Amino acid sequence: REFDGIRLEKLREHVWEIPREGDMNVPARVLASEDLLEEIGEDDTLRQLRNATHLPGMVEPALCMPDGHQGYGFPVGGVGAIDARTGCISPGAVGYDINCGVRMVRTSLAYDDVRGREEELVDALFEAIPSGLGGGGVIDGDADAIDGALERGVEWAVEEGYGIESDLAQCEDEGRRPDARPEYVSQKAKDRGRNQLGSLGSGNHFLEVQRVTDVFRDEVADAYGLSEGQVVVLIHCGSRGLGHQTCNDYLRRIEREHADLLESLPDKELAAAPAGSELAEEYYGAMGACINFAWVNRQLITHRTREVFGDVFDADPIDDLEMELLYDVAHNIAKKETHEVGVGPDGLPAVGDEAVDRADRELYVHRKGATRAFPADHEEVPEAYRSVGQPVIIPGSMGAGSYVLRGGSESMSVSFGSTAHGAGRLMSRTQAKQEFWGGDVQDDLESEQAIYVKAQSGATVAEEAPGVYKDVDEVVRVSDELGIGDTVARTFPVCNIKG
Numbered sequence: 001r002e003f004d005g006i007r008l009e010k011l012r013e014h015v016w017e018i019p020r021e022g023d024m025n026v027p028a029r030v031l032a033s034e035d036l037l038e039e040i041g042e043d044d045t046l047r048q049l050r051n052a053t054h055l056p057g058m059v060e061p062a063l064c065m066p067d068g069h070q071g072y073g074f075p076v077g078g079v080g081a082i083d084a085r086t087g088c089i090s091p092g093a094v095g096y097d098i099n100c101g102v103r104m105v106r107t108s109l110a111y112d113d114v115r116g117r118e119e120e121l122v123d124a125l126f127e128a129i130p131s132g133l134g135g136g137g138v139i140d141g142d143a144d145a146i147d148g149a150l151e152r153g154v155e156w157a158v159e160e161g162y163g164i165e166s167d168l169a170q171c172e173d174e175g176r177r178p179d180a181r182p183e184y185v186s187q188k189a190k191d192r193g194r195n196q197l198g199s200l201g202s203g204n205h206f207l208e209v210q211r212v213t214d215v216f217r218d219e220v221a222d223a224y225g226l227s228e229g230q231v232v233v234l235i236h237c238g239s240r241g242l243g244h245q246t247c248n249d250y251l252r253r254i255e256r257e258h259a260d261l262l263e264s265l266p267d268k269e270l271a272a273a274p275a276g277s278e279l280a281e282e283y284y285g286a287m288g289a290c291i292n293f294a295w296v297n298r299q300l301i302t303h304r305t306r307e308v309f310g311d312v313f314d315a316d317p318i319d320d321l322e323m324e325l326l327y328d329v330a331h332n333i334a335k336k337e338t339h340e341v342g343v344g345p346d347g348l349p350a351v352g353d354e355a356v357d358r359a360d361r362e363l364y365v366h367r368k369g370a371t372r373a374f375p376a377d378h379e380e381v382p383e384a385y386r387s388v389g390q391p392v393i394i395p396g397s398m399g400a401g402s403y404v405l406r407g408g409s410e411s412m413s414v415s416f417g418s419t420a421h422g423a424g425r426l427m428s429r430t431q432a433k434q435e436f437w438g439g440d441v442q443d444d445l446e447s448e449q450a451i452y453v454k455a456q457s458g459a460t461v462a463e464e465a466p467g468v469y470k471d472v473d474e475v476v477r478v479s480d481e482l483g484i485g486d487t488v489a490r491t492f493p494v495c496n497i498k499g
């Protein structure tokens with residue numbers, strides 16, 4: 001297959017390789033079906049993926065997940081594993097919305113309990129949970145709150161009374177990055193975060209009440225506490241202005257302080273700080289703090305959501321409604337992780353064909369619009385799920401199904417323990433606004449699918465219309481067939497609030 005001069009070889013079912021040539025350190029691989037590849041080939045994704053292989057220290061192929069599409073410099077749906085000793089770390093390969101991510105909250109409610117009350121519920125949620133571009137969060141973030149959130153993440157939030165003990169365990173990294181360094185987050189970024197602590201933001205971020213429509217793996221669904229007809233809540237948001245400002249701050253500093261490395265890259269948007277440099281350490285620490293902030297953001301929204309459900313259903317959200325966190329996963333993140341890679345005669349990660357052996361190395365695993373999907377028995381999978389694998393939550397769209405997967409047995413060898421993070425966009429926001437009208441989209445969802453959407457802005461609804469996304473069923477089919485993330489359950493929207 002060839003797209004715009006970029007040739008791909010089919011290695012096996014769902015695995016396509018852009019062979020190494022010129023200054024590429026490694027080949028690039030796309031994990032997709034024929035149909036998805038066709039869509040991925042339409043925008044700039046493949047060129048961006050090939051460019052990413054030029055990043056110094058990239059070991060093993062740069063990867064694009066089945067939901068991939070173009071992003072800032074590095075594709076959304078991209079996974080780049082870069083040697084943490086000899087390589088680099090790239091803010092563009094993490095993304096502007098640091099730890100944009102999604103969590104699922106279980107309930108003991110059945111669809112029948114909610115049916116007929118969708119509007120009441122959606123109105124109450126919309127009222128209680130700050131969304132849109134305007135300021136304001138669930139709490140007023142004074143300096144102490146910001147510091148607590150940046151330093152200690154969900155641990156801080158639970159201590160302050162915005163959650164329950166089990167929220168900690170059911171979150172990637174237990175809701176706290178150990179290497180967060182708030183002192184490397186600029187005052188400007190902190191100021192931007194102050195009145196956004198507990199806010200959805202705009203655009204692609206949402207809170208959706210859903211019902212479980214299908215269960216595919218009974219034993220895993222049992223472990224996750226999911227069953228057919230059950231009502232669950234999905235919360236998708238990130239680090240708001242604070243994360244965006246931090247990404248921006250470090251991109252500008254990298255451009256100034258590491259211009260030589262920048263010169264060697266095919267795209268300025270891939271700007272990276274060399275491993276071991278002061279700037280790499282500072283960005284890594286600042287990013288960790290932003291990750292914590294995003295977790296606190298989702299935690300505060302969870303707290304409010306529990307309060308709203310308690311009011312609407314006149315019951316205790318924990319004791320009666322059993323609103324426990326299923327899991328919380330990050331979309332945009334780079335983390336030091338140890339993985340097996342090819343090494344050369346000198347023991348350093350090998351470039352190209354020089355590998356003489358395979359060995360464990362510490363890598364900066366960049367996941368941008370990709371979800372960690374660790375398999376059963378991995379020590380970082382919370383105890384409650386260790387025997388079945390990590391929950392992976394894959395939103396589809398406000399008019400299609402979403403999925404819960406579990407980290408698959410092949411994920412460590414195929415994708416550095418990663419899989420897709422959504423359906424993935426088919427078209428840009430600009431194009432979406434030309435194709436769709438928000439009010440019509442809302443009316444159709446309600447009359448044809450009984451889905452109630454409430455949004456701050458009609459433009460947002462148009463930009464996020466179901467038609468702007470790829471087929472989520474196809475994305476998870478590929479993930480399942482590759483064995484990197486196995487389908488556990490499918491959900492469908494009941495009502496949804498957006499920015």
Ligand code: 5GP
Pocket residue numbers: 067076100204205206208234331369395396397398399401402421422423424425464469493496
């Ligand atoms: P992203 O993190 O790239 O902004 O979005 C992740 C995924 O969320 C998208 O690829 C899309 O499939 C999904 N998504 C966007 N809006 C909605 C929504 O309103 N409801 C659901 N269930 N999924 C959505």
Ligand code: MN
Pocket residue numbers: 097100101204205237238
């Ligand atoms: Mn985001």
Ligand code: MN
Pocket residue numbers: 100101102236331
């Ligand atoms: Mn996201």
